[in-house]
Amino acid sequence: MSKISIAAAVAAVAISFVSPASAQTTVKDPWIRGTVAQQKATGMFAQITSAGGGKLVSASSPVAQVVEIHEMVMDGNVMKMRAIPGLDLPAGKAVDLKPGGYHVMLMELKQQLKPGDIVPVTLVIESKDGKRESIEVKASVKALSGGHDGMKQ
Numbered sequence: 340m341s342k343i344s345i346a347a348a349v350a351a352v353a354i355s356f357v358s359p360a361s362a363q364t365t366v367k368d369p370w371i372r373g374t375v376a377q378q379k380a381t382g383m384f385a386q387i388t389s390a391g392g393g394k395l396v397s398a399s400s401p402v403a404q405v406v407e408i409h410e411m412v413m414d415g416n417v418m419k420m421r422a423i424p425g426l427d428l429p430a431g432k433a434v435d436l437k438p439g440g441y442h443v444m445l446m447e448l449k450q451q452l453k454p455g456d457i458v459p460v461t462l463v464i465e466s467k468d469g470k471r472e473s474i475e476v477k478a479s480v481k482a483l484s485g486g487h488d489g490m491k492q
Contacts, residue, residue, distance in 0.1 A: 364389045364464045369478035383443040384436045392430030393466040400460045404447035456480040
């Protein structure tokens, strides 16, 4: 076998073991607004980028019994929050989850979330071909008053 054939064979074997990137989606700067005692809901915010495009279809966290994807929209002169079935993630474009906009809502909290706590949240992204990717992020809890910048119009 010639050196070229051996090199080609090695390259073919190496390529067969290279799997497609499993992390098609990145989550940057995840954080959760802190709560006061007895508060049962709060939001998680971050920046999500999906290389190939897709949709955020669900989320979960051990600190909440219910986790939903929400949006804030103006209805006349009233800002309303509502659950949505999914959030489109255009290919290669960052989508901001921020106060006053899209966010992950954690409800029926099992405990108070205090500044400095780290909360695991699992996001489920569905690609354009229907494959699902679960991403566990570690969101830091910020002071209750933190993060209101996104609410300014």
